[in-house]
Amino acid sequence: MDSAKYLFYLVKDHNHKHKLLVLLSSLILLLLTSFCSCSSDTISTVKPLRDGELLISKSKMFSLGFFAKGKSTSRYVGIWYYNLSIQTVVWVANRDTPINDTSGILSINPNGNLVLNNNLSTIPIWSTDVSLQQSQINSTDVIAQLSDIGNFVLMLNRTKTVIWDSFDYPTDTWLPYQRLGFDRKTNQSWFLQSWKTEDDPGKGAFTLKFSTVGKTQLFMYKHNLPWWRGEPWNGALLSGVPNAKRNRDTFNISFVQDDNNVALTYNMVDKSVVTRMVVQQSGFFQILMWDNKKSQWNQFYSQPTNQCDNYGTCGSNSNCDPMNFADFKCACLPGFEPKSPGDWYESGDGSGGCVRKNGSSVCGNGEGFIKIVSLKVPDTSMANAKGGLSLEECEKECFRNCSCTAYAVDNVSNGGSGCLAWHGDLMDIQKVSDQGQDLFLRVDKVELANYYRKSNGVPHKKRLAAILVASIVAVIVLVLSCVYCKWKKKTKDKMVRQLNQDSFGEKNGVQSNTHPNLPFFSFKTIMTATRNCGHENKLGQGGFGSVYKGCLANGQEIAVKRLSKNSGQGKEEFKTEVTLLVKLQHRNLVRLLGCCFEKEERMLVYEYLPNKSLDFFIFDQNQRSLLDWGKRFEIICGIARGVLYLHQDSRLKIIHRDLKASNVLLDAAMNPKISDFGMARIFGEDEIQARTKRVVGTYGYMSPEYAMEGRYSTKSDVFSFGVLLLEIIAGQRNTHCETGRDSPNLIGHVWTLWTEGRALDTVDPALNQSYPSAIVLRCIQIGLLCVQENAINRPSMLDVVFMLCNETPLLPPLKPAFLFNGNHELQEPSTSGSSINELTETTISAR
Structure with missing residues (x-):
């Protein structure tokens, strides 16, 4: 009221009109500032978030603020979709500690933690509770930002080092790019837990998580008891998540597993589709997609769908058939009988399960195995997985151990391999119509004879x-x-x-007698797998033709390189690539599965690598932050081992001649695999170098003696590797010319910084200085040794691998070659006898 009176007197006082203008301007500025603070995406130590205000991500996809559900007056801090007509909460901070009024404040305290208080209370209602080193604590440098993928990230503003993020603490919703799984080393687990009710986001009865016992499976628990079980990863599918055959064109799935980690993530093929996966308080795990036309969520997937999906419906050693409507859904496995016949036959209750028939012997008494087809395999918590075994070897392993009840193929991809063996009771088996596996069950000699008699026995006349x-x-x-x-x-x-x-191998005295061992795919098979090489399956395109993603009938994903009918260059590449890849097998080389050669069609079939090529990550402003130093170093070492195999360890001596970032593909675990051998050449055992009038390769990666004189050797690949190593460290192309930089390319820039003692200035800022300086400096020095102008001074790939894996002293590098500043590829012309180099602009596509 006093302010209003003051404003009134100012209006009356004509001598103070200018003060009125100043006051009004200040009020307008204050209103604008308040409005801007409400639509920011960031909290800082000087700018907390109060009840009634919102954080909104830059793309306006998600918002963070205080909310209450339904008729409840309890207030929570959460994240929801900003632009949808239905408020859909995907994450809650204080899910079990609500605020009872609108006095809540979310802020960053002096220790660098997010804290939630109300009524200026000193004890937080909720906190991130992260311990920071004393040297890191600078409250003015800590911010919390809401990203466009719905992740709320607490980080150091200057270095962008992540301290804490909401994706590591999911509630009931699993968003694209968020992970489920666990890390045994850090004792971290990423799981979903349902709300209590529709209006109460507190921790509910149902939890979705990966089991840590036996072979990893996806489980839903109700009050810590199994409620629903997805099958384990079988090399092609993970039952219970959208990686089934029918969903391959909808979801991109990444599953990574080793001795200490399991991580499952997904994203949408069509990025415009708004999707979430949620554990409902009713006990369903559902995939929901937003329908813009109807402004509602549509159910895409749900589990459990029938009574057999509920864990242990038919108990142990039995098979649940959800399609058996006429009779009882539960059936004992061959050689077993109901444990409680009264409940089983009279009450229709199969939860007691089955036991071995009385008097049966399955140890050293003529026992064997019978095959039961198309099953959801039993609970693998008590199963042992062993890789590298064939199905026959798996049977022998199981047969030698009398406690081995059953076995199955562990990895169904590539024709099947590995052994999955169960000991003791078999739990939660279900007959399925799709994605089922065969189970080989141990039975006694009587049951074995009955099995064969039923299989073959018919009346005499018949x-x-x-x-x-x-x-x-x-x-x-x-x-x-x-x-x-x-x-x-x-x-x-x-x-x-x-x-x-006219194949390349014969020209070099190496007969292509391995071609007959290469699998041939029919044109019809390839067309079916790639959906007639449809545009939606296209992965990329080059001078040879196009590359398509496909899926074979057995569920295996493939990449198909289809030669363009008008590409003479591609025909030669085709012959060379087949000649070489059928002879080469290494974990860091792309694997050729077969080819198609019908009429005018020529196609190569490779293993499909889901993470595209290295250039997709290291040269992209957003993607390169996904590669920390540890992963980059693993990629560097993997590429080095692959090139060493080509030069020395394989049956042939191969010069790749086109080693570059776009020719290094990444598998699901981000392991590098060298590809594109169309320009490669085979050297004789005693051959040191060769010369050509037709120079092929990519500017920026070609060694000076090759680009200028046509001379190539193993040291040409060493030069290309050195360029690639420096690009991985810097996150820049060699041909990138930065404004204000004297050097024409990355090599020159690194050399300048090296001579000035500032080599670490070239490191990619996306690493946020989170790297071991000594190791990075050593890698930069190795890179400079590889790009020295004189080929004689460059190390061999054997030397490079040794230097990367050991801490021996390194020679000081000599001045490197500063060659080209452009983004072109020099291609070998197809016309024989011509020595004219053909220069073509190339658009790099991920493959």
Whole structure:
């Protein structure tokens, strides 16, 4: 009221009109400042968040603030979608400690932690409770920011070092790019837990998490008891998440597992689709997608869907069939009988399960294994997984151990490998129509004989008729098979002859006799797998043609390189790549699965690598922050080992000639694999270097003697590796020319900084100075040694690998070669006899 009176007197006083203008301007500025603070995406020590204010992510996708649900007066801090008509909360901070009024304040305290207080209370209602080193504590440098993917991140503003983030503490919702799993080393677990009720976000009864016992599986628990179980990762699918065959075009799934870590993440193929996965308080795990037209959430997926999906519905050693509507859904496994016959037959209650039939013996008494097809395999908590075994070896392993109840293939990809063996009771088996696996069950000799008798036994007269018919059919099939095999062999021989005709291997004295061992795919198979090489399956394009993603009938994902019919250059690359890759096997080289060679069509089939190529990460402003120094160093060492294998450890001596970031692909675990061998050349055992008038490769990666004189050797690849190493450290292309920098390229810039004693200034800022300085300096020095102008001075790849893996003293590098400043590829022309270099602009696509 006093302010109003003061304003009134100012209006009356004509001598103080200018004061009125100043006051009004101040009020307008204050209002604008208040408005801006409410629409920021950041909290700082001087700018807390009060009840009634919002943080809004830059893309206006998510907001963070105080909320209450339904008729409840309890207030919570949470994150929800900002631009949807229905408030959908995806994360809650104080889910079990609500505020009872609107006095809540979310701020950053002097220790650098987010704290939630009300009524100016000194004891926080909720806190991030992160311990920082004394040297890190600078409250003015700590901020909390809401990202465009819905992650609330507490970090040091100057270095962008993450202190805490909400993605590590999910509530009931799993967002794209968020992970589920665990880390045994840090004792960290990422799991979902339902709300208590629709209006109460407190911790509810249902939890979705990965088990840490036995072979890892996805479980939903109700009050810590199993409620629903997804199958373990079988090399192709993880049941219970959207990686089933029907969902491959909707979701990108990444599953990483080792002795200490399990991490499952997903994102949408169509980034415009708003999706969330949630554990409902009713006990359902659901995938929901937003319908813009109807302004509502539509259910895409839900588990459990039937009574058999509930864990242990039929108890142990039994099979639950959800489609058996006529009879009881539970059936004991062969060789077993109900543990409680009264409950089983009279009450229709199968939860007691089954036990071995009385008097049966399954140890050293003529026992064996029978196959039960299309099952959700039993609970693997008590199972042992062993890799590298065939199905026959797995059977022998299980047979030797009388406690081994059953076995199955551990990894179904690539034809199946590894052994998964169960000991003791088999729990939670279900018959499924899709994605089922075969289970091999141990039974006694009586049950084994019954099994074979049921499989083969028919009445005598019918048996004779069946034998007669079967014999006739067998003869017809045999004749047709012989005709087919002869035709197939003739076709394949024709393919091999065409493939070997003028092939590179013969020109160098190396016969391509391994082509007949390479699997050939039919054109129809490739078209089916890639959906007729549809645009939606296209991964990239180059001078040879296009690359498509595909999925074979067995669920294996593949990448198909289809040669353009008008590409003479591609035809030569095709021959060279087949010639080399059928002879090369290394964990850091891309694996060739087969080829298609019908009429005018030429295609190469590779393993599919989901994380695209290295350039997609290190040259992208946003993606490169995903690669910390530890991962970059692993990639550097992996590339080095791959090149060393080409130069020295394989059966051939290979010069790649086009080693660059876009030709290094990354698998699901971000392991590097060198690709594109179309420009490679084979050297004889005693051959040191060769010369060509037709220079191929990429400017910025070519060594000076190769680019200027056409001379290439293993040291040419060493130069390219050195360039690539420096690019990985700097997060920049060699051809990148920065404003105000004297050097024409990255090599020159690094050399300048090295001579000035400031080499660490070249390190990628996205690493936030979170790296071991001594190791990074050593890598920079190794990179400079590799790009020295004189090839004689460069180390071999064996020396490079040794220097990367050891701490031996290094020679000082000599001045490197400063060559080109452009982003072009020099391609080998297809016209024979021509020595004119063809310069083409190339758009790099992730493959």
